[in-house]
Amino acid sequence: MSFGLLGQTLSHSFSPLIHAELGSYEYKLYEKSPEELEGFLLNGDFEGLNVTIPYKKAVIPYCKSLSETALAVGSVNTLTRLPCGSLRGDNTDSYGFEYLLRKSSLYPREGKTLVLGSWGSSLAVQYVLDAMGAGEVVVVSRQGKVNYGNIEEHNDAVLIVNTTPVGMYPNNGSSPIPSLDPFPKCRGVIDLVYNPARTLLLLMARERGIPAIGGLAMLTAQAKRASELFTKNTIPDETIDKVTEKIAALNCNIVLIGMPGSGKTSVGRALAERMGRKFADSDAALAETSGRAIPDIISRDGEEAFRLLETEALKALCRERGLVIATGGGAVTRPCNRPILRQNGLVVFLDRDLSALPLWGRPLSQARGIAELAGERLPLYNEWSDITVKVKEDERGIEEGIEETAGQAYEKCRPELGRIY
Numbered sequence: 001m002s003f004g005l006l007g008q009t010l011s012h013s014f015s016p017l018i019h020a021e022l023g024s025y026e027y028k029l030y031e032k033s034p035e036e037l038e039g040f041l042l043n044g045d046f047e048g049l050n051v052t053i054p055y056k057k058a059v060i061p062y063c064k065s066l067s068e069t070a071l072a073v074g075s076v077n078t079l080t081r082l083p084c085g086s087l088r089g090d091n092t093d094s095y096g097f098e099y100l101l102r103k104s105s106l107y108p109r110e111g112k113t114l115v116l117g118s119w120g121s122s123l124a125v126q127y128v129l130d131a132m133g134a135g136e137v138v139v140v141s142r143q144g145k146v147n148y149g150n151i152e153e154h155n156d157a158v159l160i161v162n163t164t165p166v167g168m169y170p171n172n173g174s175s176p177i178p179s180l181d182p183f184p185k186c187r188g189v190i191d192l193v194y195n196p197a198r199t200l201l202l203l204m205a206r207e208r209g210i211p212a213i214g215g216l217a218m219l220t221a222q223a224k225r226a227s228e229l230f231t232k233n234t235i236p237d238e239t240i241d242k243v244t245e246k247i248a249a250l251n252c253n254i255v256l257i258g259m260p261g262s263g264k265t266s267v268g269r270a271l272a273e274r275m276g277r278k279f280a281d282s283d284a285a286l287a288e289t290s291g292r293a294i295p296d297i298i299s300r301d302g303e304e305a306f307r308l309l310e311t312e313a314l315k316a317l318c319r320e321r322g323l324v325i326a327t328g329g330g331a332v333t334r335p336c337n338r339p340i341l342r343q344n345g346l347v348v349f350l351d352r353d354l355s356a357l358p359l360w361g362r363p364l365s366q367a368r369g370i371a372e373l374a375g376e377r378l379p380l381y382n383e384w385s386d387i388t389v390k391v392k393e394d395e396r397g398i399e400e401g402i403e404e405t406a407g408q409a410y411e412k413c414r415p416e417l418g419r420i421y
Contacts, residue, residue, distance in 0.1 A: 002045060003230050004028035006059075006079075007052040012169040012195045014247055015050060018220055021243045022227040022235060038062070041087065048230040049079040050092075050223070053165060056120045063089035075123040078226045090229060093124035096222030097192075099240065101128065104213045106188035111158035112136045114151070114183075116176045118144060121192055122163040152182040160201075162191040167199040172319040172343055175200040186210055194219050196319065196343040197248060197420045203339045216421040220244040245418030251321040252417045254409075255341045257381055258350035259374060260329035261357040263391050263405065267350060270406035272324035281326045286313040294328075307334055314340050329373070332380035341384070346416055348409055349385035356393060387412045 003025055005015045010029045019027040030049070032040050037055060041062045051059055056075045060066070063076065064086035070076050076089035101107040113134055115125055118141035129137050138154055140146050146154065160183065166176040180186060189205035192215035198206075205212035221240050228235055254271065256264040265281055272279035283294055286309050290297065297306045310328055317325050318340050325345070331337050341347055357370050382388070389409045392401030 001047045001230070002026045002028065003048045003050075004030050004046060005050045005052060006030045006032060006040070006055060008033065008054055010052070013052075014194065014216070014219065014251070015223060017247055017250070018223045018243055019227060021246065022224060022239070023231055023233070025231065034058075047081050048226070050226055051077045051079060053120055056123075059087075060089060063087045065089070067091065069094055069127075073123045073127045075120060077121075077124075077222070078229055080229050090226075091124055092222040092225040092229070093121050093218075094128050095225040096218035096220075097121070097125050097128045098132065099221035100190065100213065100215070100218040101132065103217055104188070104190065104211070106159055106190060106211060106213070107132055108135055108158050108188075109133055110135045111185070112138060112154060112156055113159040113161060114154055114157040115139045115161050115163060117141065117163035120163065125161055125163055125192075148177070151177065155182050156185050157183050158185050159188045159190070160186055162189075162193065162199075162201055165193065167191070167196075167201060168193045169195040169319060172196050173200055173315065173340065175204065177201070180204050180208060180210065188212070191215060192218060194421070195251075195321075197252065198339075198343050200339055200343075203342060214421050216248060217241070217244045220247065244421065248419070248421045249417035251344065252420045253318060253321065253345040254324045254413055254417075255318065255345035255347045256324070256326045256350055257332060257341070257347060257384060258329065258391075259352065259354070259357055259370075259377065259381075262329070262350045262352040263402065264326035264329075264350055266402050267391070267405045267409065268324050268326040270402050271409050274406055274410055275324070277322055277324050279324050279326070280317050280320075282310065282313045282317055282331065283326075283328050285317060286310055286328075289313060303330075310334075311337055311340070318344060320344070329377065332377055332384055338384055344420075346387065346413055346420060347385045348413065349381045349388045350391050350405070350409075351381075351388055352391035352393075386416065 004027055010031050016027050056077050059076050065088050067090040070089045070091040073091045075091055078090040078092045079087050082088050115122055118139050138146055140151050162176050164176050167174050189210055189212040191199045191201050193199050194214055194216040202212045202214055220243050224235050224240055256268050258264055269279050314337055354370055354374055392404040
């Protein structure tokens with residue numbers, strides 16, 4: 001049996017990973033242009049499909065029948081073959097969103113919900129909110145009566161649900177709304193984007209202490225329901241959380257921060273090898289991209305020019321997944337880097353005794369001194385990190401403690417990786 005995902009741009013998709021956990025069947029990605037859609041639906045060699053942007057409504061005319069849910073929602077994200085060879089359309093997004101709502105306990109029976117976006121998954125979200133007895137639901141779209149120009153008129157919203165792809169990989173770091181400040185009554189944010197794990201919208205909510213959840217659990221739940229339709233096999237509901245946590249752990253970066261000379265590169269390499277992951281170093285990536293050594297950039301162009309280049313290097317690395325990333329010691333000095341590190345990452349502070357930090361080859365440490373740098377940066381390392389690992393060393397130096405430090409980091413990170421979503 002052959003199944004897969006139909007869409008226009010699918011490089012960001014976790015669906016093959018999820019379906020590999022749900023069943024022993026082939027699952028492919030079918031990237032099709034609008035011009036290719038009809039021919040593929042009429043002649044494609046598949047038994048069933050998930051459907052994503054921008055085809056959730058476009059596939060409806062090719063369905064011989066629709067499920068009651070698909071008819072009610074007005075959108076199809078799952079196709080299966082009928083015995084006659086024709087297609088049946090269903091909507092498992094509704095199942096996925098209902099699961100996400102119940103998991104998050106964020107659905108309001110009173111108050112106003114703002115749904116950002118009006119197509120695709122938005123239709124399933126609206127259907128579920130109505131079916132679960134939510135209070136007033138207001139749909140925000142670019143051209144609608146309620147749009148992003150007058151959205152602040154609805155500053156009494158208690159729940160905000162983003163159904164748009166804004167902020168989705170590879171366009172990380174953007175948000176459908178610039179701030180949550182205009183919504184003082186908001187007590188919950190849901191973003192259906194699952195890659196990155198923490199979109200800018202989610203990070204803004206969590207910075208304000210607002211409960212917020214991303215879309216990975218919804219993706220897994222709808223995939224579970226689709227898999228049942230594909231194979232006619234029942235999958236236990238508890239599978240959803242197990243698969244979600246496994247996929248989250250596989251894709252979560254481990255981002256190392258700490259003082260210059262704290263061992264981020266050495267420990268990072270050892271940790272990556274221990275975990276079977278790729279290792280990346282933001283300083284090395286910056287030097288390779290610019291074609292210049294970092295001391296040369298700082299001495300010729302100044303620290304501020306170097307910091308701007310560093311942020312760009314971090315953006316490129318941290319939008320990727322499943323890496324161990326060593327950052328420069330001063331990455332925490334630019335506030336804009338914090339959401340960059342946290343979007344897909346578990347942030348680990350490597351805490352090495354200040355008296356053991358080397359100065360050689362570190363122009364800022366030499367120019368300003370360890371004590372001054374530490375006074376500026378230690379509070380930031382503690383504030384930005386999810387986990388702190390004390391660097392192990394003996395009288396012979398840090399090299400003797402690399403494996404022990406990497407092992408400690410591994411043991412502390414392992415139970416947290418699957419919780420990032």
